[in-house]
Amino acid sequence: MSTSPKLFDRLHEEFRRRHYSYETEKSYIHWIKEFIRFHNMTPPRDLGAEAIEAFLTHLAIHKRVAASTQNQAFSALIFLYREVYHLDTDWNLDALRARTTRYVPTVLSREETIAVLNQMSGVARLVAQILYGSGLRLREGLNLRIKDLDFAQHQIIVRDTKGRESRVTPLPDVLIDSLTQHLQIVKRWHEMDLKLGFGAVMLPYALDRKYPNANRQWIWQFVFPAKSRRRDSHSGQIGRYHLHPSNVQKNLKQAVFLANIQKRVSCHTLRHSFATHLLQDGYDIRTVQELLGHKDVKTTMIYTHVLNRGGRGVRSPLDG
Incomplete structure (x- = not known):
């Protein structure tokens, strides 16, 4: 994937320009790399809504990630396509979403x-x-x-x-x-x-x-x-x-x-x-x-x- 270095340079520039925290930047970069690996190193610009659906479904079924984790991965991809590629991200995705669980937090006396x-x-x-x-x-x-x-x-x-x-x-x-x-x-x-x-x-x-x-x-x-x-x-x-x-x-x-x-x-x-x-x-x-x-x-x-x-x-x- 010869365009990767240029792509990630552009991502870093957009993160800085929008004042994203270092932790958010690191998380988004991680999920974008996972997305690219999942699709056999195909450049993201050559992929579309179906590829995103497949990736999010994979996270829910095979990786069994929490809903918040799947949402973070989705947000990273939205950032990539909207802010770097300047494409419309009004997707009507049919991906299987991770189950949201409501839990009572552990509290110490x-x-x-x-x-x-x-x-x-x-x-x-x-x-x-x-x-x-x-x-x-x-x-x-x-x-x-x-x-x-x-x-x-x-x-x-x-x-x-x-x-x-x-x-x-x-x-x-x-x-x-x-x-x-x-x-x-x-x-x-x-x-x-x-x-x-x-x-x-x-x-x-x-x-x-x-x-x-x-x-x-x-x-x-x-x-x-x-x-x-x-x-x-x-x-x-x-x-x-x-x-x-x-x-x-x-x-x-x-x-x-x-x-x-x-x-x-x-x-x-x-x-x-x-x-x-x-x-x-x-x-x-x-x-x-x-x-x-x-x-x-x-x-x-x-x-x-x-x-x-x-x-x-x-x-x-x-x-x-």
Whole structure:
């Protein structure tokens, strides 16, 4: 497929121009490559609606992906044909869609949450405390920059979110001392990097072209940088990216085991617990919706299940 390099260069340009997050860009590129492989390396321009139907059906039947995953693959293909090829994407597809399941999220009690956090250590623990204390997704926590922490107002400004809209959420008072000490270490790393000729960080929205020296400024550095430097594939500059998600995920998994919690817990469970505990404390659903960054209050309503005692508040006859 000789046109692939040119195609993916065009894709990267469109992602940058529309200010898509790095994570979205990576996911879309993955699905477009999977689509091309599925059709034996045929250039996508030579394929049409039937090819897309076949691919989406394959994901549902053979790969057994979740509905959200299939929708993400579909969105990637829409982006390709609409934004790169400038073709009409008003397709009437007859693909078998993955089944949408409504699930009740796993939530930790306050005691369980503290037990897990107490088994964690180092930077991973600080990240987990922010996920629970501020209701952040893991990627949102790792993408935090120095300028996003407002110690004076006790708040965190969350940018580059899932819906590409910023929001404000509380910065727990109990973390201020720990974060201050952590940032002192990070600043020493950054000053050392600058002396060695490094210190550049990847900037969102192509700001490096508008502000050529901003990528070395302290305020743009990641709150949780990686311990090692790496070369940015886009700019070619060497700097520190944020901590890899697996560092937090592995530490949390071990902490859950040590705390003897018999639930399936992930980093997102901490966000679920944040929302649930706020509702238990009497905060209204709209406030929680805003803090979580949900566009529709129906998404937030799923946490109200814990406010009922037992199944829909019904007392079991066995207890009688």
